[in-house]
Amino acid sequence: MTIQYLHDSKGKPTGVYIPIRDWDKLKKNYHLPDLKPEPEEEYIEPTKEEIIQGLKHAIEEVKLHREGKIKLQSARDFLKEL
Numbered sequence: 311m312t313i314q315y316l317h318d319s320k321g322k323p324t325g326v327y328i329p330i331r332d333w334d335k336l337k338k339n340y341h342l343p344d345l346k347p348e349p350e351e352e353y354i355e356p357t358k359e360e361i362i363q364g365l366k367h368a369i370e371e372v373k374l375h376r377e378g379k380i381k382l383q384s385a386r387d388f389l390k391e392l
Contacts, residue, residue: 311332316325328336336342356364374380 312329314327315323316327318324337344371380371382375382
């Protein structure tokens with residue numbers, strides 16, 4: 311059985327990945343329930359107008375930051391929100 315450990319950004323183990331064929335064997339041998347994956351949200355492609363509006367907004371925020379009117383969020387803090 312091939313096992314891969316998943317780690318967070320600090321190197322702490324957070325999970326395990328095993329190939330599906332090994333999972334199927336474990337389910338059969340240990341009578342594990344057949345867990346169904348949750349359906350993924352449908353991805354909706356942004357329109358050209360939405361992309362342009364997003365870029366304009368981002369440029370305006372950078373301008374305000376350079377003028378000292380707003381403080382921008384760090385990439386780390388942004389990713390924590392996701």
